[in-house]
Amino acid sequence: MRKGASGPLLILFKDILMIEHNKRWILQWFLPVLIILTLFYLFPLLDAIRLSFTNARIGLANVKFSLSSYEAVLTDPDLPVVLRNTVIFVIFTVFCQLTLGLLVGLLLETHLKGMGLLKLAMITAWVVPGVIAGITWNLLYSSASWGVINNTLELFGAEKISFMTNPSWALVATIIANVWRGTGFSGIMQYGALRGIDPQLYEAASIDGAGSFRRFWGITLPMLKPMLMINLVLITISTVNTYDAIWALTKGGPGISTTVLSLQTYKSTFLRLNLGQGAVYAVLMILSSTIFTAIYLRMMKEENRG
Amino acid sequence: MDRHYSPTQKVFIYIFYVILLVFFLLPVVYIFAMSLKTEAEVLDKVHLFNFYPKRPTLENFGRVIKNVRMDMYLANSAKLVITTSIGVLLAAFPSAFALSRGNFKRKELVMMGVLFFQMISPIIISISIYWYYSKLHLLNTYSGLALIYIAIHLPFTTFLMKGVFDAIPRDLDEAAHIDGCSRFATLLKVIIPTAVPGIASATIFNSINAWSQFIIPFFLISDNKLYPVSVGILQAQGSYQDVSTHYLAAASVIGLFPAVLLVLFLQKFIIRALTAGAVKG
Numbered sequence: 001m002r003k004g005a006s007g008p009l010l011i012l013f014k015d016i017l018m019i020e021h022n023k024r025w026i027l028q029w030f031l032p033v034l035i036i037l038t039l040f041y042l043f044p045l046l047d048a049i050r051l052s053f054t055n056a057r058i059g060l061a062n063v064k065f066s067l068s069s070y071e072a073v074l075t076d077p078d079l080p081v082v083l084r085n086t087v088i089f090v091i092f093t094v095f096c097q098l099t100l101g102l103l104v105g106l107l108l109e110t111h112l113k114g115m116g117l118l119k120l121a122m123i124t125a126w127v128v129p130g131v132i133a134g135i136t137w138n139l140l141y142s143s144a145s146w147g148v149i150n151n152t153l154e155l156f157g158a159e160k161i162s163f164m165t166n167p168s169w170a171l172v173a174t175i176i177a178n179v180w181r182g183t184g185f186s187g188i189m190q191y192g193a194l195r196g197i198d199p200q201l202y203e204a205a206s207i208d209g210a211g212s213f214r215r216f217w218g219i220t221l222p223m224l225k226p227m228l229m230i231n232l233v234l235i236t237i238s239t240v241n242t243y244d245a246i247w248a249l250t251k252g253g254p255g256i257s258t259t260v261l262s263l264q265t266y267k268s269t270f271l272r273l274n275l276g277q278g279a280v281y282a283v284l285m286i287l288s289s290t291i292f293t294a295i296y297l298r299m300m301k302e303e304n305r306g
Numbered sequence: 307m308d309r310h311y312s313p314t315q316k317v318f319i320y321i322f323y324v325i326l327l328v329f330f331l332l333p334v335v336y337i338f339a340m341s342l343k344t345e346a347e348v349l350d351k352v353h354l355f356n357f358y359p360k361r362p363t364l365e366n367f368g369r370v371i372k373n374v375r376m377d378m379y380l381a382n383s384a385k386l387v388i389t390t391s392i393g394v395l396l397a398a399f400p401s402a403f404a405l406s407r408g409n410f411k412r413k414e415l416v417m418m419g420v421l422f423f424q425m426i427s428p429i430i431i432s433i434s435i436y437w438y439y440s441k442l443h444l445l446n447t448y449s450g451l452a453l454i455y456i457a458i459h460l461p462f463t464t465f466l467m468k469g470v471f472d473a474i475p476r477d478l479d480e481a482a483h484i485d486g487c488s489r490f491a492t493l494l495k496v497i498i499p500t501a502v503p504g505i506a507s508a509t510i511f512n513s514i515n516a517w518s519q520f521i522i523p524f525f526l527i528s529d530n531k532l533y534p535v536s537v538g539i540l541q542a543q544g545s546y547q548d549v550s551t552h553y554l555a556a557a558s559v560i561g562l563f564p565a566v567l568l569v570l571f572l573q574k575f576i577i578r579a580l581t582a583g584a585v586k587g
Contacts (some may be wrong), residue, residue: 025404025408025489026404026408026410029400029401029403029404029408030400030401030404031400032396032397032398032400032401033397033398033400033401033420033460033464034401036397036453036456036457036460037420037423037457037460037461039457040431040435040453040454040457040458041423041426041431041457042423043434044430044431044432044433044434044435044438045426045430045431047433047434047437048430048431048433048434051433051434051437056437100326103322103326104326107319107322107323107326110311110319112311112316112319112320114323115323117327118323118326118327118330119573120569120570120573121327121330121331121334122326122330123569123573123576123577124330124331124334124566124569125330125333125334127514127518127562127565127566127568127569127576128333128334128518128562128565128566129517129518129520129535129536129561129562129565130518130520130536131518131520131536131537131539131540131561132337132536132539132558132561132562133333135539135543135554135558136333136334136336136337136558137333139336139337139340139551139554139555140332140333140336144551145348145349145350145351145352146340146348146352146551148332148336148352148353148354148357151351151352151353152353152354152355154353155353155354180329180330180333183330185580188577188580188581189580189581192577192581212315237425240427241427241428241429243427243429243520243521244518244520244521244524244536247520247524248540248543262427262429265429265430265433266429266525269433269436269525270436270525275433275436275437278433279433279434282429282430282433285427285429285430286426286430289425
């Protein structure tokens with residue numbers, strides 16, 4: 001991708017329009033995708049960026065171009081908290097999903113008895129709609145009679161944790177629920193990658209006397225690296241965009257302690273009916289996905305050089 | 307591949323196994339258990355080892371269907387899932403065919419351009435879609451909703467189907483061409499019938515995603531007669547006072563049951579769609 005994110009887009013349209021005459025059929029066959037993506041993605045995306053430079057509100061008649069929305073968002077005392085929540089939420093979710101996914105992948109790869117059930121359980125968690133995941137974890141975390149986690153803690157003599165009312169615990173609780181739901185994706189991909197590793201590599205290493213730990217660091221991890229990097233980017237983007245599970249679990253609370261950028265975008269646009277400021281938050285969401293991805297790509301490049 | 311593990315290794319493996327299995331299974335088993343409880347039983351303190359229902363009842367399901375209208379939300383979701391799965395295939399087939407069989411420069415970049423949209427959250431596009439839909443009177447309409455659903459699932463489906471078509475040998479195209487088939491007839495009569503397993507994979511994958519879709523209907527629909535399950539269930543979360551946990555659990559079970567059924571019976575297709583998507587990212 002040169003020229004950043006807009007590069008492929010420009011080339012996409014230029015290329016499709018300039019296809020040689022005898023290949024015009026290709027253009028026609030692209031029409032459905034081209035029309036739908038332009039109407040529902042490209043146009044709304046550009047329009048969100050345009051709206052961010054206006055004072056648009058739902059119900060406001062004369063919309064003017066101004067930087068007032070950016071000013072309001074950037075000077076909002078909540079913004080540092082929301083950004084901090086987003087960074088913590090994304091980094092810990094992504095790290096845990098990758099690690100647990102790798103662990104599940106390794107377990108499945110042993111082909112010991114019962115591993116099929118683990119795979120099934122992990123995929124089931126992944127297909128549970130986000131809202132239902134949020135509702136379920138909210139019940140699990142409860143301090144009431146049905147709160148299994150707290151009652152089990154008590155059973156072992158530990159103290160109850162107020163997951164939903166203590167700001168720090170609420171963020172931890174949100175991360176755990178999100179890891180539960182998201183690990184299936186990373187687990188299946190890493191299992192697929194693990195299965196693709198040539199068994200002869202392991203055999204050769206064993207003959208050389210390498211223990212299982214050294215085989216893991218020397219063969220498994222390096223072979224998995226490309227898949228881990230793809231996973232890292234995909235999971236990060238989807239975590240920045242996560243909305244439904246958090247909304248059903250905490251509504252962003254207590255206070256704003258679990259409000260991440262995606263929830264703040266919703267609150268501004270649809271609760272405060274401020275399209276301009278909502279659009280600014282949307283732009284911040286795109287920026288954070290881009291920044292995270294750029295950091296990974298930089299890391300990858302540096303490692304390849306070193 | 308057959309590897310052998312020493313007893314100590316096996317103990318370690320199974321310790322991790324049990325922890326992870328409980329982590330992944332507990333919430334789903336728990337919500338099923340809660341949905342079968344009576345109101346009195348909900349007030350009994352439960353912990354990890356006793357949360358199963360002692361006197362299971364199906365009454366809660368009847369109650370949430372009648373009071374929260376889960377049946378209506380289910381029907382709405384089913385309608386949306388079916389329209390989306392069919393619509394997205396119709397839109398994706400021609401482009402996937404062109405991407406697979408067409409010969410043009412920078413094909414990779416076109417693919418990346420299509421997949422680029424996959425990165426954009428529905429939250430971002432819904433801001434201005436809300437604005438335009440309100441002017442076009444498409445807010446609170448089923449067709450308006452279905453169109454966005456199709457758009458959301460289109461980039462990945464195009465990508466997936468391109469991969470499926472790529473795996474079909476070109477000899478088949480040539481044979482069809484010699485028989486006098488046009489490109490369109492080749493796609494319709496040769497490629498699509500051969501691609502059925504891949505199409506099934508894409509459809510199951512899209513159905514699960516469309517079933518879970520929350521942001522778009524939550525943002526754009528205010529008429530609760532049009533709510534899909536994912537949004538309607540929030541009504542259940544807010545509509546009961548006092549002890550409502552068993553009802554909320556029953557509504558949740560209704561909402562996740564179709565997805566769990568798909569996993570139980572068609573796991574292979576889901577995994578195939580997932581891994582196909584990952585190979586090229």
